[in-house]
Amino acid sequence: MNWFLALMNTVAVNTASAAGKSFMPPVGTEIASDVDNLYSFLLWTSFLGCVILIGGMIFFAVKYKRRTDNDKTPYISHNMALEFLWSFIPLVLFLVVFAWGWKVYHDMRVMPENAFEIHVQAKQWQWDFMYKSGKVSTNDFFVPVGIPVKLVMASEDVLHSFYIPSMRIKQDVVPGRYTTLWFKADKTGDYQIFCTEYCGAAHSAMLAKMHVVPAPDFEKWLQENEEGLTLAQKGEKLYNSKGCIACHSTDGSVKVGPSWKGLWGSTGHTMANGKSVTVDENYIRESILNPNADIVKGFSAGLMPAQQGLLTEDQLTALIEYIKTLK
Amino acid sequence: MGNTHASGDNYINHEKGLWSWLTTIDHKRIGLMYMIVILFFFLCGGIAAMLIRLELFASGPLFDGNTYNQILTYHGAIMVFMVIVPGIPAILGNFFLPIHIGAKDVAFPKLNLASWYVFMAGAILAISTLFTTKIDTGWTFYTPYSIKTGTAVVTMVMAAFIMGMSSILTGLNFIVTVHKLRAPGMTMGRIPLFVWAVYSTAILQVLATPVLGITLLLLAMERTLGVGIFDPARGGDPVLFQHFFWFYSHPAVYIMILPAMGIVSEIIAAFSRKTIFGYTAIAYSSLGIAAVSFFVWGHHMFVSGQSEIAGIVFSFLTMLVGVPTAIKMFNWLATMYRGSISFESPMLFAMGFLFLFAIGGVTGIMLATVGLDVHFHDTYFVVAHFHYVMVGGTLMALTGGLYYWFPKMFGKMFNEFWARISFVLIFIGFNVTFFPQFVLGAMGMPRRYADYVPAYESLNKISSIGAWTIGVGFLVALYVIIEGLMSKRIAPANPWGAKTLEWQVQSPPTHHNFEVEPVVTAGPYEYR
Ligand SMILES: [Cu+2]
Numbered sequence: 141m142n143w144f145l146a147l148m149n150t151v152a153v154n155t156a157s158a159a160g161k162s163f164m165p166p167v168g169t170e171i172a173s174d175v176d177n178l179y180s181f182l183l184w185t186s187f188l189g190c191v192i193l194i195g196g197m198i199f200f201a202v203k204y205k206r207r208t209d210n211d212k213t214p215y216i217s218h219n220m221a222l223e224f225l226w227s228f229i230p231l232v233l234f235l236v237v238f239a240w241g242w243k244v245y246h247d248m249r250v251m252p253e254n255a256f257e258i259h260v261q262a263k264q265w266q267w268d269f270m271y272k273s274g275k276v277s278t279n280d281f282f283v284p285v286g287i288p289v290k291l292v293m294a295s296e297d298v299l300h301s302f303y304i305p306s307m308r309i310k311q312d313v314v315p316g317r318y319t320t321l322w323f324k325a326d327k328t329g330d331y332q333i334f335c336t337e338y339c340g341a342a343h344s345a346m347l348a349k350m351h352v353v354p355a356p357d358f359e360k361w362l363q364e365n366e367e368g369l370t371l372a373q374k375g376e377k378l379y380n381s382k383g384c385i386a387c388h389s390t391d392g393s394v395k396v397g398p399s400w401k402g403l404w405g406s407t408g409h410t411m412a413n414g415k416s417v418t419v420d421e422n423y424i425r426e427s428i429l430n431p432n433a434d435i436v437k438g439f440s441a442g443l444m445p446a447q448q449g450l451l452t453e454d455q456l457t458a459l460i461e462y463i464k465t466l467k
Numbered sequence: 468m469g470n471t472h473a474s475g476d477n478y479i480n481h482e483k484g485l486w487s488w489l490t491t492i493d494h495k496r497i498g499l500m501y502m503i504v505i506l507f508f509f510l511c512g513g514i515a516a517m518l519i520r521l522e523l524f525a526s527g528p529l530f531d532g533n534t535y536n537q538i539l540t541y542h543g544a545i546m547v548f549m550v551i552v553p554g555i556p557a558i559l560g561n562f563f564l565p566i567h568i569g570a571k572d573v574a575f576p577k578l579n580l581a582s583w584y585v586f587m588a589g590a591i592l593a594i595s596t597l598f599t600t601k602i603d604t605g606w607t608f609y610t611p612y613s614i615k616t617g618t619a620v621v622t623m624v625m626a627a628f629i630m631g632m633s634s635i636l637t638g639l640n641f642i643v644t645v646h647k648l649r650a651p652g653m654t655m656g657r658i659p660l661f662v663w664a665v666y667s668t669a670i671l672q673v674l675a676t677p678v679l680g681i682t683l684l685l686l687a688m689e690r691t692l693g694v695g696i697f698d699p700a701r702g703g704d705p706v707l708f709q710h711f712f713w714f715y716s717h718p719a720v721y722i723m724i725l726p727a728m729g730i731v732s733e734i735i736a737a738f739s740r741k742t743i744f745g746y747t748a749i750a751y752s753s754l755g756i757a758a759v760s761f762f763v764w765g766h767h768m769f770v771s772g773q774s775e776i777a778g779i780v781f782s783f784l785t786m787l788v789g790v791p792t793a794i795k796m797f798n799w800l801a802t803m804y805r806g807s808i809s810f811e812s813p814m815l816f817a818m819g820f821l822f823l824f825a826i827g828g829v830t831g832i833m834l835a836t837v838g839l840d841v842h843f844h845d846t847y848f849v850v851a852h853f854h855y856v857m858v859g860g861t862l863m864a865l866t867g868g869l870y871y872w873f874p875k876m877f878g879k880m881f882n883e884f885w886a887r888i889s890f891v892l893i894f895i896g897f898n899v900t901f902f903p904q905f906v907l908g909a910m911g912m913p914r915r916y917a918d919y920v921p922a923y924e925s926l927n928k929i930s931s932i933g934a935w936t937i938g939v940g941f942l943v944a945l946y947v948i949i950e951g952l953m954s955k956r957i958a959p960a961n962p963w964g965a966k967t968l969e970w971q972v973q974s975p976p977t978h979h980n981f982e983v984e985p986v987v988t989a990g991p992y993e994y995r
Pocket residue numbers: 299300301335336337338339340343344346
């Protein structure tokens with residue numbers, strides 16, 4: 141598989157430089173160049189395909205133009221060899237680009253460990269960016285250069301989609317669950333963010349700017365005018381004020397409900413029905429909003445009050461951040 | 468058979484008066500009734516398209532966001548549900564499918580008339596929303612926006628539901644007709660490829676449309692009764708809606724394009740005066756496309772939040788649909804090889820189809836490539852791609868088909884010069900409109916945007932100018948049709964020298980199509 145990709149890449153790099161940038165936005169990350177290579181390979185094969193089809197059509201049209209009204213035409217009903225060729229060659233080509241597309245997609249979807257996390261909250265019609273430090277900024281945010289960044293995204297109302305053309309990355313933001321995407325910005329600069337899922341009157345105005353800056357500048361920005369609490373500290377306050385403390389401990393002791401200690405990231409987390417789950421954002425989200433969907437082994441249903449409609453998206457995010465700190 | 472006696476009895480003068488039309492069960496008259504209303508809806512959808520391009524001509528707002536979204540929704544909904552989906556089967560399929568197989572009518576003539584009324588009921592309901600709160604969801608009705616918006620979603624989805632019923636009934640009628648009413652000697656291996664195409668489409672209509680119906684009904688229930696199926700605030704799943712919706716709407720893409728491919732097969736064989744190459748391959752690839760098209764819906768959802776595995780599987784299956792489509796393209800080319808080709812306007816439109824569909828096809832493969840689609844999804848690249856397929860494909864074929872069969876349908880010849888002018892305007896206008904949109908998409912311009920960042924302005928200007936050129940082109944085509952109807956140029960029975968059955972009867976056909984039941988002894992394209 142690897143030699144194949146290497147081969148494809150050399151083909152593509154050569155064609156890519158010939159084709160210029162093919163109008164794609166400036167490349168902001170490594171994956172973007174992978175996407176562009178794939179794109180230029182497809183552009184060239186497509187161009188060739190169109191030359192054969194359209195060129196063939198025009199050539200035949202000229203060559204076999206009707207001469208007299210009584211022209212005789214041959215009776216050719218089929219030709220096995222030809223038909224095999226023009227089914228088989230496209231098939232092989234399609235499978236090649238499929239595999240290549242798969243590889244690129246896989247790189248986009250596998251979240252790197254230890255990525256810098258930012259929570260994104262979408263609503264009609266703005267983007268809020270929440271950092272673990274407690275910093276919140278709207279429609280305008282900073283990320284450090286050269287460090288993988290992971291966005292954990294939620295929506296308060298309808299579907300939105302987070303799109304950074306220069307990173308060639310896009311992900312729908314779906315109300316009722318978290319979706320994620322990641323990228324590693326290789327160059328400092330300002331990048332355009334679009335909302336690409338139709339969301340109503342001001343859809344086309346739901347824009348944001350991303351500033352990629354060197355790590356020290358980023359740290360400075362992060363600390364700026366920071367008065368409040370970190371996200372996790374906000375979560376701890378909610379843990380008390382929302383009454384979770386009555387049933388959940390943070391030190392491993394079992395109360396009415398399971399302890400939160402060591403909960404985050406555990407993989408063989410067993411449910412009452414025998415199924416085992418991996419504890420991630422979406423699992424915790426479900427457990428809080430709709431606890432009876434999955435009952436933890438050893439506990440019974442109906443005890444934990446469902447929080448659907450009682451917690452805002454921000455509060456949920458803060459609580460989850462708090463749970464993450466309870467190693 | 469075969470004599471032209473234009474003054475004699477035919478299906479148009481067989482009975483007289485508006486009432487005789489509104490109560491007719493003659494498949495040819497019903498086809499014409501569809502033609503009149505669908506052309507009217509096409510005009511409505513076209514006006515919306517012109518307004519969209521007016522807004523996008525320059526950056527900066529012309530309409531406010533809500534108005535723009537409504538215009539865009541009506542453009543999409545009218546063009547899809549009221550023009551392109553019903554278009555070819557309801558107009559040309561109704562008129563020619565029975566004649567093609569040597570039948571007097573469809574299997575259930577009264578049901579056929581009922582389908583027209585059902586369609587009209589749905590269409591009127593859809594148009595009625597224009598006079599209430601309108602609709603702004605886009606033609607896709609994605610939840611939860613469609614649950615939250617204050618516009619007339621329930622009326623509109625009921626309208627689409629009703630038009631879907633009509634589509635199912637028409638499909639059923641065609642399937643039974645093809646199986647039961649073929650003339651003696653008209654084996655399945657001798658039916659014209661247009662019939663194969665409409666037949667495959669009919670299967671899709673019958674199998675896929677109910678899913679759309681149920682989905683839209685669930686959406687209406689959610690809005691009126693508050694059942695929580697798609698709205699996360701009520702414990703529903705908005706992505707589930709997308710699965711349901713595309714489970715219909717991907718096959719619907721083939722409901723829209725297969726009949727167009729049928730027309731192109733007819734025209735290319737007739738104007739090349741040559742046997743179609745690979746009859747069996749074309750026929751079976753229609754069925755193959757119909758079958759596989761049920762399993763590729765997830766390619767609309769690569770970034771919707773569906774799992775990585777799902778994205779990969781759907782990408783793979785979509786590549787497979789590409790193969791039968793490629794086969795068809797090569798078959799048409801091979802049909803032209805060593806033919807005796809003439810270039811009257813129907814052939815120009817068929818060649819225009821090949822040209823545009825080739826581009827639509829290869830860009831489809833790009834979009835099916837999952838890693839690349841992440842960048843292109845919901846940008847103008849997608850808009851350009853599906854217009855190349857739907858307009859460059861289906862509407863080019865429909866227009867070409869209307870010209871091709873015009874002499875048969877009305878017994879008159881249209882003005883060839885103006886017909887060619889309409890082709891030139893539409894073809895050039897089309898490329899000027901939509902080719903720049905591929906570039907805009909690659910540059911990252913999202914779709915359904917009422918306004919855009921300045922970098923996109925110049926290409927949008929070009930695109931708008933192209934759109935108005937297409938508009939003029941279609942107006943010229945309308946003129947050709949009306950002028951042809953009024954003219955005194957009597958059409959012969961077989962102006963193009965084609966071999967299928969409809970050309971062996973008089974123009975326009977008599978009420979019963981055939982005075983004596985035809986006995987078929989050869990295939991549809993015996994040009995030797
Ligand atoms: Cu949006």
